[in-house]
Structure formats: C-alpha cells, structure tokens
Amino acid sequence: MSTNVGTIRLRNLAELQISNFEEVAATTKCISEETKTPEKQKKARKVRAATTTKKKIKDEITNAPSIVSSTVVKRNGKKEPLPGQLRIDSFFKSSTKNYKVEHFTTISPGKAKLRRTPRKGCKRLFDEKSTTTESLSKVSDISLEHKLSRKPTRKRTQPQRNAKAKCATSPADVIDLCSDAEPESDNKPAVPSVFEAARPETPAMVNIPSLNLQRNLETEASSNENMPKTRQRKRCPPYKIVEDTTFVVDGFQFGDIPNATHYFLSHYHGDHYVGLTRKFAHPLYMSPITARLVRTFIPIDSQYLHEIAVDQSITLNDIEVTAIDANHCPGAIMLIFKFSTGKCILHTGDFRASFEMESLPIFWNQPNIDLLYLDTTYLSQNYDFCHQSDSIYRVCSLVRQFHEKHASKRILHVCGSYLIGKEKVWLALVEEFRLRVWTEPNRRKAIDCLDWPELKHSLCDDPFEANLHVINMGKISYPQLDQYFKQFEGHYDMLLGIRPSGWEKNSKPSYGKRISVIGVEYSEHSSYKELERFVRFLKPKNVISTVPLGRDLCVTPTVPTNWFKYKGYGGMLSKSYQPSISTFLETPQRKPPTMANRSTNMILSPIENCGITNSENLDDRDIAESAKDDSTEAAHQSVDRFMSDASNDLLSII
DNA sequence: GCGATCAGGT
DNA sequence: CACACCTGATCGC
Numbered sequence: 001m002s003t004n005v006g007t008i009r010l011r012n013l014a015e016l017q018i019s020n021f022e023e024v025a026a027t028t029k030c031i032s033e034e035t036k037t038p039e040k041q042k043k044a045r046k047v048r049a050a051t052t053t054k055k056k057i058k059d060e061i062t063n064a065p066s067i068v069s070s071t072v073v074k075r076n077g078k079k080e081p082l083p084g085q086l087r088i089d090s091f092f093k094s095s096t097k098n099y100k101v102e103h104f105t106t107i108s109p110g111k112a113k114l115r116r117t118p119r120k121g122c123k124r125l126f127d128e129k130s131t132t133t134e135s136l137s138k139v140s141d142i143s144l145e146h147k148l149s150r151k152p153t154r155k156r157t158q159p160q161r162n163a164k165a166k167c168a169t170s171p172a173d174v175i176d177l178c179s180d181a182e183p184e185s186d187n188k189p190a191v192p193s194v195f196e197a198a199r200p201e202t203p204a205m206v207n208i209p210s211l212n213l214q215r216n217l218e219t220e221a222s223s224n225e226n227m228p229k230t231r232q233r234k235r236c237p238p239y240k241i242v243e244d245t246t247f248v249v250d251g252f253q254f255g256d257i258p259n260a261t262h263y264f265l266s267h268y269h270g271d272h273y274v275g276l277t278r279k280f281a282h283p284l285y286m287s288p289i290t291a292r293l294v295r296t297f298i299p300i301d302s303q304y305l306h307e308i309a310v311d312q313s314i315t316l317n318d319i320e321v322t323a324i325d326a327n328h329c330p331g332a333i334m335l336i337f338k339f340s341t342g343k344c345i346l347h348t349g350d351f352r353a354s355f356e357m358e359s360l361p362i363f364w365n366q367p368n369i370d371l372l373y374l375d376t377t378y379l380s381q382n383y384d385f386c387h388q389s390d391s392i393y394r395v396c397s398l399v400r401q402f403h404e405k406h407a408s409k410r411i412l413h414v415c416g417s418y419l420i421g422k423e424k425v426w427l428a429l430v431e432e433f434r435l436r437v438w439t440e441p442n443r444r445k446a447i448d449c450l451d452w453p454e455l456k457h458s459l460c461d462d463p464f465e466a467n468l469h470v471i472n473m474g475k476i477s478y479p480q481l482d483q484y485f486k487q488f489e490g491h492y493d494m495l496l497g498i499r500p501s502g503w504e505k506n507s508k509p510s511y512g513k514r515i516s517v518i519g520v521e522y523s524e525h526s527s528y529k530e531l532e533r534f535v536r537f538l539k540p541k542n543v544i545s546t547v548p549l550g551r552d553l554c555v556t557p558t559v560p561t562n563w564f565k566y567k568g569y570g571g572m573l574s575k576s577y578q579p580s581i582s583t584f585l586e587t588p589q590r591k592p593p594t595m596a597n598r599s600t601n602m603i604l605s606p607i608e609n610c611g612i613t614n615s616e617n618l619d620d621r622d623i624a625e626s627a628k629d630d631s632t633e634a635a636h637q638s639v640d641r642f643m644s645d646a647s648n649d650l651l652s653i654i
Numbered sequence: 655g656c657g658a659t660c661a662g663g664t
Numbered sequence: 665c666a667c668a669c670c671t672g673a674t675c676g677c
Contacts, residue, residue: 234659253659269668270669271667272668275658277657278657279658350667377666418669421667472668472670473667473668474664474669474670475664477664480664502666503665523667524667
C-alpha cells in the first residue's frame, strides 16, 4: 500500500494554464438531454417509478462484464469554471422555510396520512384477528422499542406479489431496458407495451449504454411456461461494473458476475450491501470501518475481506485503486481507479460533495477523469441543502428553545438514524446538553465498529437512564413516537423527536403536549448544487449515475451534460479553473481544509495557497479557527474528520 | 426449517 | 419525493 493522496505533484503554471479549446462533439442525444427541464425529469421519474415496478426482469447475467464506452467526448484538459460557476457561499444561504402547521393532537380528516391508512392502490389485505408472535420472536433485532412500539401484528392473507405472476407474464409484457442492442430479440415486444407507450421520455432520460449486455442463460427456460419456477436473479446494471475492468462496486445481488475478479463495498448501508451474505466468496475490498461492520454482521470467510484505508492505494490487476473519504456515513469511501494507460475512473459511491474535496491532492495530480460514477440521489433542483454544521446548529437551537420553554419538564429526546449515519447530529446534542444515549442492540454493535470513542462513551445500557434514544428514522413519526413514549411516561414528561434528513428541508416543527417532532434538514448526500459544482470541478469526460430512479436498477437519471461537456464558444471563453479561497473564507462557520501531518514534501494545495495570498479576506475569527484546527486535527482518519467537523463547528458557532 | 429475496411499507 | 431501513410472504436449498 502507498499513501499518495496526501501529496501534490508540483505542476508549473504553464501546465496548469494550458488551455485546449476543442469543441465537444455533442451528440443529438446530449442536446435532447440538456433541454429537459427538472420538472420534466421529476415527472418522468414519477411515471417511471410507477411503471417500472410492473416490469419483469427475465434475463440474467451470463456474458462478460467488460463494458466498452460508446461515447468519447473531447473536453478541455483543465479545471475551469463556466460563467455560471457556482460560488460556495450560495450553498449556505439559509433557506426560507415554508412552514406548514400540523397539529398532531387533533388529527383532521385531511391528515389521513398520519393514520397510516392504506394508500389508494395499495394491496394490503390484512387478517384482523390472526397474530404471529413466533415471527416476532424470530426477529433478531430484539430491541426494546420493537416490543414497545409494535402494533398488533397482522397477517397478510393474499400476497399479491409480482413474483407470483412470473409465469403468467407473457414476453410481450416485458420491456428490457437493459438490452437495447437487440431490437428484434425475443424479449422485445413486437408491439410497444403499454408501459413503453406511457413514457415517451424514457429513452433520453435513461443511461442505457449501447452495450451488448449480459443475456440471460435462462431466457429460453423462463419463456417456457412449463418449466419449473426458479428464482430469477436480478440483472446486473452496467454501472455496477467499473468500465474496462473486472471490478464490481456495491453489486452483490446479481449472483456471480462472470469474469468479476474483485468486489468493492463503498459503505455499510443496506442498499449497497444487499445480497452480500455469508456465502460470498470473492475478494472484497472496503474501508477498515466497513470491514469491521461486515465482520460483525455478515459472517463472510475472512480470507475474502480486504481493507483499503482512506487515502491509500492498492494495485489490483495493474490498476491502482485509491480510497478517499466520501463524506457520507462512517467508513464510506470513494474509489479512484487509475489504469496503467493513464485512464482514470472515479466512483463516488454515496457521497456528499464539498469544496474541501476540491482541494484533495489526488484531484490536482490526476486532473483528467475519464469517467465519473456519480451518486445522484438529489439530482433535482429542489434539493439545496445547508452545510451539515449549519444543520447541527439549527438542531441545537431548536432543542435549546424547547428546553427553555419546558424548563421544569423531564424530556426524552429521540433522534432518528440509520444503522450508521447521522452520528454528528446526536453527538452534538450529547455534547451540548450533556445527554446520555441509549440505542438498539444492533446499532450499538455498529457503533462499536466505528472506533469513535466519543460515541461509545456517551452510550449507556438502560433506556430508562438515557435521555437521548437513537432509533430508526422510520420511527420518528408522531404515531410511532406516541406509542414508543408510553413505556417511558413514568420517567419522562415529554418526548422530543428529531428527524435529521435531507427530506426535512421544508418541514416545520410540530409541538404537542406530550410528543413533539422536529425535522431538520441534514443530508449525507450531495445537494443539486454541490453535485453540479463537483462535476464542473472534475470535468469528467463522461458521467454515469449510480442511483436508480425506481425499482428498476437499470433506470438511472442522466446527469446534465452541460456540467461537463463544453460546446461552441463556451469552451473558448472559459478560463483556467481556480477556486477562490476568499469565497470560502467569507462564508461563516467555514474553515479552510487542513493538511497537517501529511508527508513533508507536501506543498499547499492550490486552494490553501490562494488563501494565504488573499489574506485580506480572512477575518480574525477564521484565522483563529484555522489555527486551532491545525493543531487539533492531528490525524486524517475519517473518524477524526467527522469528529472535528461536528465538535469544532459547533464550538465555533455557539 | 431457515436463510435469502422480494414487494411494500415508513 | 423516498434516505435506508423494517416487515411479512414466498422461494428454494
């Protein structure tokens, strides 16, 4: 292993400023993509989500996973902003909240959602009487809250699953979005299906590389109605396989992918390790934190588990693979694949882009990204998040207000989380209000894997002794908390639920007599603007989304091509890219990225260098903050970064 | 019988 | 909307 991310190769000015005004050979497809409005995208997304669930995947992977890019686009060879280059301070504009009041104490007919009545069209057929307590006891997560909050278990009598209709579905009902290479194939309906007709925008919206993708071994068999049913594997979407490699990223639910030699797990969230079971028997690479989580929860033979520390490289099949912090959940990494030919591919996994990332030396040493696999979770202009430290500040403010208003009351705080993630929010509350934390056994085990002492030390075993409970995000709703609180009413007077999520952007706190819930905008994915800025900064030759729009894993959105493809005079007018440090430093609560304790031959990143020469833009507090950070941020472990982000930001704010 | 998977919930 | 999770039903070893 070698550490190559902490150093910047010195490039001379001419090298940095070389410009290259080649016009992009834009395809008509690109143009049609660019002209799409976000509203249209949203619409299409909805339609697709509704229709693709009906689509049946009949094919399975049989062919080699090697993918050949069909679009090669020329571009300028350097970082440069477009006229509309985003300024970092636009990220921190406090959003005007459009609050809607919801009184939970009196549920009006209009609030039917809260009653959890089955939605129109939902196939939920319950037998009101029968209960299955055995199944309850089987649940491995024997958390107290389960027992406490569980509504009487109801049994679904007639499961109306698509799987059931597998044999009854005729080939004509199947749209195969993944293999457009064979228009006359058996899988293609002779007449466009109703689904296809219902979404004319699909072809332009979807990343469907014209690859001769895997054809299913069992295609013949499954088209034969007399064949015994066999569970069909999902087709592996092309973006799971790193182009021109035998590497698979976060793709475990597709069986053994032919020719795959190495698998990568970007982070330990369920939607990324789905399919990873004890039977897995291939080399698997991940961060040390993720590896500990895997060892804890999935008994995979240890001979297959390999670690890549953040900022370190390994070489596999003559390709240098480097892991960098993804600013997502603990242990989340992005992967850079550097071929001996010079080709370079970045896979972001799930990540939250930030301007700090732009100062990573690897992006300056390796300025040409040929292909970017991008986390497009919030690829819609509606999503414009504040910085996480701002979110944390808001949570603390709201909680403090709540405390002041109910000074005489004993308050149980309940914060939503996933198995891992959102730690910075509840840790801030712990440190600010001296709370003790209880969480479910599984999450507690996960926290033990994080090697994050402050989290560990805040935990206690007895939920009645803890005034902050960290439970699943899905349970931070009025009805569930209402139920949950019944067990603790002898110990506490009020419950304050906290939902830290990107979806809480415009949510309004709802204060009740017993139960109050505050939603706080807190995202561990990139906002639309952060995505745009990141892509414009990297200027990859091509971008592929890794986030499916609906249930069909093969259908992903198209990243706006004008973020990375330059046409006409735009390319000629653009200048050498140089992010302005003054823009960063003028933003409150920000600190320049620190590069302490890197190897000694390191020079300042262009961003920091610029900051020194533009010192008139530094105000005193920023200087003090950055000096403090230099001394305290000794290690560049991701855990430390999380910690310093949360606690330093908080200290500087309060 | 039980682990894996899926659809459908929050 | 659907983050990343849970749940019950079914499949398949």
